[in-house]
Structure formats: C-alpha cells, structure tokens
Amino acid sequence: MKDDKRWILPTVLAVALVVVGVLGITQYEQKNDYKVMLNNQYQRMFYDMKDHVETVQTSLSKALLSDSKEQNILYLSQIWQQALYAQEKLSQLPVKHNNLSKTQKFLNQVGDYCYAMIQNELEDKPMTSEQREVLAELQNYTGLLSKELADIHNKVMKGNLNLNLVRRREDKKLEKANNDMLNTNLTNFEEGMSEYPELIYDGPFSDQVLNIKPKGLGDKEVNKNEAMEIAGKFIGDKKARKFTTFQEGDDVNKAANIPSYTFSVAMENEEKEPGLYISVSKVGGKVIWMANPRNVKDIKLSVDQGLKYAERFLKEKGYENMEVNYSVKYDGVALYNFAYKQGDVTIYPDLIKVKVALDNGEIVGFDASGYLVSHYDRDIPEPKLTQEEARDNVRFNFDIENVRLTIIPKSGKREVLCYEFKGKYNGSDFIVYINALTGAEEEILKVIKDENGTLMI
Template sequence: MDNKRRHWIAPTVLSLLLIVALIWGYNQNIQKKQLQTSLENHYQRLFYDIKKHTENVQVSLSKALLATTKERNVMNFTQIVSEANSAQDKLNQLPIQHADNNKISKFLTQASDYANYLIDRHLAGEDITDEQREALRGLQMNSATFNGELANLHQSLMESNFMVGMGQGIDEANENVLSTSLVSLDKQIGKSPELIYDGPFSDQILNKKPVGLSGSQVDINQAQQAAVDFFGRNRVAGIEAFEQGENADDLRIPSYTFNLYPSNQQKDFAVYMGVAKQGGTVLWMENPRPAVNKTLTVEQGQEKALEYLRNKGFGSMEPNYSLQYDGIVLYNFVYKQDDVTIYPDLVKVKVALDNGEIVGFDASPYYLNHQERNFGRPEIDVDTARERVKTDFDIDSVRLSLIPKGVNEILCYEFKGKYGDADFIVYINAKNGAEEQILQLIQNENGTLTF
C-alpha cells in the first residue's frame, strides 16, 4: 500500500510544480507585456510632447519675427524659454546616446538662452537689431527642420511599433531608427549659423579657448611625466592612459587623461587626472577614496588646501565657499588682483578630513580665464552704489569683484548681507550702477550654496 502511495505521490507533486511553473511563467509574460506597453506608451508620450513643445517654439519664433512691440515680444520670448526647456527635459529622457543628440540639445539650450537674452535687452529699452533678427530667423528655420524630422521619426516608430523583442527592452532595429534619425537631424542642426550674443551658451563662449595656458603642445609621454610629477613620483606605483576619443581635440581644453595607482592604496584603486595638451599643465585630479575617522576641522582642512595651492604655484588665492560631505570638504578659491576678487579664476580643492590629504583638484576654470586684467577704476563710488540696493537690505560687507557676464567680465560692488531672514549677495555695476546679479546663500551644517 505504501509503495502504491509513493508511486502516485511523486507524479502528483511534479504535476503541481509544473502547473505552478506554468502559472508563474504566464504571469511573468503578462508582466513583461504590461511593462512593454507601459514603456511604449511612455516613449510615445515623450515624442508627442517634444514635437508639441518644438512646434510651439517654432510658432513663437515666427511671432517674434513679426511682432513690432517690445511688450509682445517679451511674451513670445518667455514662451520660447518655457517650451524649449520642456523639450530639452523630454529629450533627455529618451533612450539614446548623448552623442546622438548633442547639437539638438545645444540648439534647444541656445534657443532658450537667446530668448532670455533678448528679454533682458527689451527690458533695458532696446529694440531688436538686424543681426538679432537674422539669428532669430536661423533659429526659426532650425525649429522647422527639427519639427519635420521629429514628425518623420515619430511616424517611423509608430509603424515599427517602437518596442518589440520582449526580453530586450527597446528593439535594436527601432533603436537604430531612433539614433539614425537623430544623427541626421544633428547634422542639419549643425549647419545653422553661430549665435553671437552676450550669454553663457553663446557660440563664442562655448568655443572659447583657454587664455591661462602657455607653452607648446606635449605628447602623451610628456603629459604622463607631468601627471606623475604633480602627484608625487614617490607616491605613484603605476600609471596608464585612457583611450583617446575621436572628439578629444574638440574639448574646450584638449587634454590627456590618466589612471594613477598610488603606492599607499589598493592596486585597483585609481586616481584620475587630466593634463592639458598645451604645456602639459595638470587641469584636474580626483582621488575617489573614502574618508573615515574624521580628525580635522573644516578650518584646518582649508589651511591644508591653501598650502597645497601655494605649493602648486597658485598665489593670491582667497577662500570663497565650502561644502562638506562624507568626511570630505570641497573648497572654492578665487584669484585676487589689486584687492579685486576675480570670480572667473576659480580653483576647487577637495580635502579628506581624516588625514588632510588632497583628494580632488580642479583648475579648469582658472586656466580657461586667468590673465592679468586691466579693469580700470570704479566710475561710481560705494555710496552711490549703495543707493541702488534695497534700503532695508542689512549689509555685512562690501568689496569690489569681477563677475562673468556672457563674453564680458563686469567690475561690481559686491554687497553681502541679509534681507529678512535670508542671506543674499547683490552685485552693482561699478561703472554705471546697474543691478547685475542677485544671489541667495543657503547655509547648513554642510556648508554654503549659492542660488
């Protein structure tokens, strides 16, 4: 009897397991289909939204070309800013390589930034010039190209059902359709004329070459030696170069990049370093090691950072703001010339508070901008500048500063203080008294941020 029971129990158990497995597999298949449908709907909505936003950009650009009043154009340009930023946000959510939409992203960013620039010009009482109108016409033509290509791309993806190949996520063929179309669009966008204006995303800013570097071009072996010398020859157990990308020379500061293996760290724990091809100057260094058992204060870490800068040849640097996280502090230092704080000449230094080691360094902004400047003397005195600041703004300190504004640098009086319960900095143009910028300081236990 027991033998007979054993003979039918085993098949029954196996049958039940098979049924459970089939049900589980069926449910998994249903869940995959639901996920596929959800993703397909999500990307379809993204495409529809991008298309709608860029159509609105095109319409607003056309209206701006026809409008005859500043008030109307401020409304048009505000709409362009909103729609271009929204399109950019949706574009960034698409499953594509950054290289496939680089110029598209640049176009949307510039459309938004240029519209903001023209709003400022209108608020200052200026009309649109012929050159600005021509730039708007170029943007309008690019937005038409963008919309036409997006319409074709959207139709192609609709016809191919966008998502097939269940376990693969986005089907390779559809991904190729997406990337190929965007690359084609990228090339069309690249044919547009340069936008020359006073803004952070203008072509002359994006294409700006470094003025703080000197010397001739170095080869990769010379750059490697510079990296080892900068870190400390006796501290380096090994070094290897990253593979150079095909667009390496198109960077704002063309450079070689290396992995350094410190002798006091694990063999596979690398320090990353970038060395400029011009002159073999070290631009940045990053040591991602963790910091444990904090023993130094933020003030002691700042002294370590200043000493490091002096040893590396950076004189006349003053501390600005700092930010602490995970036992490491990031310090911002700016150059000072003739008692004027030069904000474009920025160097960042990271210090580990466990032993004071420098674990990060970035002088790229400094080498991009640094030069001896002749900024002249203020044409208004500090009392006149103070009259341009809100009367109930409680001022703690005043100093002269040079701040970036598009392609220009503006000499300003920097008023730091409180309004209500918040900390602010107000910059008043030292030449004409214009209010150039207002920043809010957000302070917490980790440091200070500016907005």
C-alpha cells in the same frame, strides 16, 4: 644519520611549497577582495548618479507645473544641485570621458540653465513660455537618460555587468564586455543628443563661455612623456607606481576647449588600480584636473579644517592669491571653490575647485579648467562710481555687512567690474552686484548656509 639527512631537503622543500601555496592562495583571495570592493565602489557611484538624475527629472516636472515664485526657486535649486552631483559621479566612473562629453555637457547645462532661471526669479522676472518649453525639452532628454541608466541598473542586478571589468578593459573579455558595458548604453543617449539645442543663458557652462579660447595655458606644446612627468610631479610624495594612458586627443576636456592627455595612475603602497586619474593639457603642460575616486567613511575633519588642507595644496602647486568663496560637503568630502584675486579685485571667472577627503585631509579632487580658460593679467579699469554711489542702487533696507570690488562673468564672453555687497534682507543672506562703471544691478545671489557648507544661488 645519512638516511636522516636525506630527508631534510625534501622536507624543507615540501614545507616551502606549502607556504608558497598558502601565500599564493591568500594573495589571490586578497586580490579578489579588492576587485569586489572596487566594483562595489563603482556600483555605489553609479546608483548615486542614477538617483540624482531621477531627482532632476522629477523636479523638472514639478517646476513645469508650478506657478509660484517660491516653489520655482525650490525646484530649480534642487535641479541645479542634483545635476551637479550627477555630473560629479559620472566623472568618477570607469568610462571614457570623450565618449560621454555630450552627457557631461548636458548635465552641466541642465544645472546651469536652472541656475540662470533662479536668478530671473530672484529678480522678479517670471518664467516665460519659451523658457518653459526649454525646461520641457530638458525633461524629455533627462527621461531618456533615466531610461538608459535604468537599463544599466537591470544588467548590474542580473550580474551581466561588472564595472571593475569595464575599468580594467581586459583584452580577452573586452569584446564581450562591450556588449554590456556602461559605454554602450550611455552612447545610445549620446547619439540621441544630436538634436539637443544650444542654450543661451548667463552661466559658466553656457555654450558661449565654453567656446572661449583658453587664456591661461601658455604656448609650449608637451608630448606624452613630458605630460606624464608633469603629472608625476603634481601627484608628489605619493609617487606613482604605474602610468597608463587613459585617453588623449582634441576631444578630451572638450567642455573646457582644452586638448589634453589623461592618465590612470597606480600608486605605491596601494593595492587597487588605478589610484587616481589626472589630465594634463597638450599646450602649456598644465594639470587640468585630478580625481581620486576613493571612498571616505570615517569623517574626522570639519569643513573649516579641510579648508586649510586645500589652501596649502594650492600654494604648493604655485597658485597664489586664491581666496575661497563657498564650499559644499557631501559623501565624506568637502568641495571648495577658489577665485583668483588681482590686487584688491576678486576675479570670479578664474575659478579653481579643490576637493578634500574629510578623514585625513587628502586632496582627492582638483579642477582648474575655469582658471586655465579665463586667467590672464587683466587691465582692470578704475571704477567710475564710488562705493557710496553704488550703494544708492541697492535697496535702502538691505543691511550691508561687507563690500569689495569683483569681476563677474556675463553672457557673450563679457566680464563686468562690480561692487559686491554682502548682507541681509528680511533675515536671509544675499549678495548684490552693482556695475562699478554704470551703476546697473548685474546679479543677485542668495547665500544658503548649513552644516554642509555654503552655497550661492
């Protein structure tokens, strides 16, 4: 009996060792599977961005050749939309955003310059030779960016670039990775942007607007720990497991002129790291943006259903009097644009973007940079024209469905009080903005509605 008992403990230990070994191997394999999955997700984002940039370059070449108003609007619309998508994908890649601020600004301005050209075409203002020269220069720079992306693509195909390694920034392999990583190639493009000209046009990302001092931050400065606490409260019931300083400084969020702290956040009950990224302003301690670059596959919600999640989220975060103006659906998410409403006046410069995953209604994107730059309690003047008087400055055969007062942004840091006339002309939806003080026609937007949402161009 004693001999039998002597074998019990070693046997138990041996079994335990085998179990621990099996669990260790299983966890190791699971960890590797998550790494592969995350790397594949980043690669998909990169490939999508590359395709969007190539489409921008192709459409720019077509717009330069076209001499038709209808075709110009078509090609310029494609450029505007694809540049928006490319910038969106770039913002989700594991690259230091302060290293790529010029690239992000370039993509924003390409889209917005073409957006301004669309407005000119709709107002029967033909493209000038100077504007075509700008488009030609934009095409040249887009060609350079396409080349850099093609070089990165070749490295990925050869297995010389692991985007998950770029994200993790492993110390032992960082020096070698830097020779191949995404930053290296796109930094070449950044250096080539030193001669990139300032664009003067009416658009939310024009240089004049970007240089505005933010009005909606307040005065209190916060340190990194306070910013981390603010970020944790904003994330809410998901509860952050680990915060890592992704980047900080005056160059962060330079496009919106808001110095900030940006954190990568690992979430509880989630294997992949980070779960999301979030940026908090140094002054005021406001959350500027949040992005969760997860993949959405099983779509269960409509755009209208997703809107309810976005509206509830804004109210929970203290953003009152926000109304949705248009939305876009892509890659399993819906992006909603909200404008602030002061009294009965819609304030378009005070813009917040909310992105909702259409599988479960999770908020996977938030951008309040426009709101934080522009928002303040305005002293709105009384209109000098009545609604009926303003109506006289709209085409007589424009079938008006809705009228409201709005404030729209214009070049030179101006804001203009307008009557917004929504309606139909020749079977298409348009919005006409008439200055409520002078009666001048300020803007005309065409509304495009389809199964993916509503766009205004």
